[in-house]
Amino acid sequence: MADKETYISKFAELETKLSETAPSWVHDIRKSAIDRFAEQGFPTTKNEQWRFTRVRPLLRHDFEPVLEYEQDGLPARKLDELCIEDTGCRRVTFVNGHFAADLSDLGKLPKGVRIESLQKALQTDPERVQRHLSKYADTGNNPFVALNTAHLIDGTFIYLPKDTRVKEPIHLLHVTRSNAKPILSHPRILIVAEANTRASIVESYIGFDADTYFTNPVTEITVMDRAEIDHCKLQKESAAAYHMGTVQVHLGRDSRFKTDFISIGGTLVRNDVNAVLDDEGIECSVNGLYLANGHQHIDNHTLIEHAKPHCTSNELFKGILSDRAKAVFNGRIHVHPDAQKTDARQTNRCILLSDDAQINTNPQLEIYADDVKCTHGAAVGQIDENAVFYLRSRGIEKSAARQMLIEAFAAEVLEGIKINPVRERLTMDIIDWFTKARGAGKAD
Amino acid sequence: MLEIKNLHASIQGKEILKGVDLKVSAGQVHAIMGPNGSGKSTLAQVIAGRDTFDVTSGDILYKGKSILEMAPEERACEGIFLAFQYPVEIPGVRNSYFLKSALNAKRKYNGEDEIDAMEFLALIKDKIELLEIKKSFIERPVNDGFSGGEKKRNEVLQMAVLEPTLAVLDETDSGLDIDALKIVANGVNALRGPGRAIVVVTHYQRLLNYIVPDVVHVLLDGRIVKTGDRDLALELEDKGYAEVQKQAAKG
Incomplete structure (x- = not known):
């Protein structure tokens, strides 16, 4: 059993080594973060934000940090197979949390743009990194954010x-x-998009077979005035992996931000995405698609903070669960007293392919302004048998009919993904996933 | 083409069809008329293979073979088509994709090569014109947000594309205005031919002005109680089902 104390004492052991990897101000951040971690410890289901997600299975393993x-010798092509075909993308690869120059290909960047490892950025642009x-x-x-921050060694810095x-x-x-021992990594991503910039960014997480490990990433994104960032988090960890990740977004005036959270892998997965709409005229979309089978547990927590007036937020999460899989969707929308004329929408829809699959869906609207439009809806159901019969009556086999309906269900999220390699690959991944689910004889 | 023998079918233990006998030969159009609740739609769905109904006894022969053990998709590939009374809305599936998948499923079943998107478009061009359908119609999600008339036209479009040997039209006239009714009837009539049989299930005789049947049956309380020619439909319209019911009761 690795509890809070184990993690704290491990941090103490590593501290000297860690302190050598970064300037002292970074280490100060780490030290303060481990204190925050010590105060909180691992969450229990008594904590409202963790009511339906037990982290105990995670604590059974003694994960080793990789310094x-x-x-x-991973071949780049193998990574394409596991992840997305990313020819034409600028790729930054991390192996076990560390920048892998040999597997990265950034191409020539526009003047002033930085896409580099966080370690490198701490040397080349420390003031800017420190500012954010x-x-x-x-x-x-x-x-988990505290743990990541306490152990931050490497990750990505993007500056536009x-x-x-x-x-x-x-x-x-x-x-x-x-490989042999379960390992732990804390990737840290910092994205600073100055005024009037545009970029698409895909964060992907992959693993091999049934490797046991723990990925604990934190992403911070600041999108300044009139900037447009299209983001996607693609979680395709191994079947025995633990993934606890937070994406924290800060949005400036008239900016646009869209993210798609795709979860396919992992045994225990928690995604937090928090967006602060901190000026007027912002458009923010947070979408998600989660597929789970076996004993997978996937938890998506979203928080949209409408701090200023005249902003729009849209959330659409869809899930497909089979076997004994469990999922949680918690969508919190917080409209501050100042945020008049807010337009916030949220939908979570889930299909259960088996009797034992389970979803807990919980919209949380906290509205402190009086002139706002906020809607939320949740629906849980099975595949529509009338539709299956309709398709079959036209000659389409039962399994193909069900697959067509599953694809159609996912299409609403998929078609919204503007990053082509992700959308194209996901269409195939969903078919593969469903074929496997069916092969196990449980989705049919 | 189609022979139904003493067919009994029930849903959740409640018997709906209580011994239906029906014989439809190739080249013929039969109309099955009856009041609400007489079992018309059940009969149509049982022919198509809907498994929410249990066939408790009797048989359905198609081209001389029993189809009761066949899956709905197998029946479809063998050439049976049901135009639904309430076509199902399927958001997220494009009409064209659906139609092409259905057509290719059938072609594959019959050992033919699948057709590609270009060939498919060429193939449906005429059918679309015949049914006075806008081209954009086929790129919309299947029946999603369609008006009642559009849904029925879409059923007939599917029928035109799949070219069934036995078509069963379940209340295809309901919800259609007179113009749409004519268009739909044109689509159905275009399919009439010596190798095909059509069964039109309807409440009103109005549709039969446009799709003129060879034989008319009256279905009452799960049994066919009267069979006649076209004039029977007119008689029904004139006297109502109650009169036929009375006569049937007298035997």
């Missing part, structure tokens, strides 16, 4: 100076290969 990059790092994601409110645009999707690929 350095070990090149282990750990300024958005709250270590006091989520012990005013009026720049990166046309090609930027792919941040996180590969974990645990």
Whole structure:
């Protein structure tokens, strides 16, 4: 059993080594974060934000942090197979949480744009990193954010100076290969998009077979005035992996931000996405698609903070669960007293393919302004048997009919994904997933 | 083509069809008329293979073979088509994709090559014109947000594309205005031919002005109580089902 104390004492052991990897101000952030972690400990189901997600299975393992990059000869093509076909993207690869130059391909960047490892950025652009790092994601409110911050060694730094645009999707690929011992990584991503910039960014997480490991990433994104960021988090960890991730977004005036949270892998997965709409005229979309089978547990928690007037937010989460899989969707919308004329929508729809699959869906609307439009809806159901019969009566086989309906259900999220390699690959992944679910004889 | 023998069918233990006998030969159009609740739609759905109904006894022969053990998709590939009274809305599936999948499923079943998107478009061009359907119609999600008339037209479009040997039209006239009724009837009539049989299930005789049947049956309380020619439909319209019911009761 690795409890809070285990993690704290491990941090103490590593501290000297850790302190050598970064400037002292970074280490100060780490030390303060481990204190925040110590105050909170691991959450129990008594904590309202963790009511339906037990982290105990995670604590059964003694995960080893990895302090350095070990090149282990992964071929880039193998990664394409596991993740997305990312030719034409700018790729930054991390192996076990460390930047892998040999597996990265950034191409020539527009003037002033930085896409580099966080370690490198701490040397080349420390002031800017210091201005933003750990300024958005709250270590006091989520012990996993605190753990990530305490152990932050490497990750990605993206900086888009005013009026720049990166046309090609930027792919941040996180590969974990645990081999013999279960390992733990804390990737940290910092994205600073100055005024009037545009970029698409895909964060992906992949693993091999049934490797046991723990990925605990934190992403901070600040999108300044009139900037447009299209983001996607693609979670395809191994079947035995643990993934606890937070994406924290800060949005400026007239900015646009869209993210798609796709969860396919992992045994225990928790995604937190928090967006603060901190000025007027912002459009923010947070969508998600989660597929779970076996004993997978996938928890998506979203928080949209409408802090200022005249902003729009849209949320659409869809899930497909089979076997004994469990999912949680908690969508919180917080409209501050100032945020008049807010337009916030939220939908969570879920299909259960078996009697034992389970979803807990919970919209939480906290509205402190009086002139706002807020809607939410949740629906849980099975595949529509009338539709299955309709398709079959036209000659389409039962399994193909069911697959067609599953694809149709997912299409609403898929078609909204503007990053082509992600959308194209996901269409295939869903078919594969469903074929496997059916092969197990449980989805049919 | 179709021979139904003493067919009994029930849903959740409640018997709906209580011994239906019906014989439809190739080249013929039969109309099955009856009041609400007489079992018309049940009969149509049982022919198509809906498994919410239990066939408790009797048999359905199609081209001389029993189809009771066949899955709905198998029946469809063998050439049976049901135009639904209430076509199902399927958001997220494009009409064209659905139609092409259905057509290719049938072609594959019959050992033919699947057709590609270009060939498919060429193939449906005429059918679309015949049914006075807008081209954009086929790129919309299946029946999603369609008006009643559009849904029925879509059923007939599917029928035109799949070219069934036995078509069963379940209340295809309901919800249609007179113009739409004519268009739909044109679509159905275009399919009439020596190799095909059509069964039109309807409440009103109005549709039969446009799709003129060879034989008319009256279905009452799960049994066919009267069979006649076209004039029977007119008589029904004139006297109502109650009169036929009385006569049937007298035997």
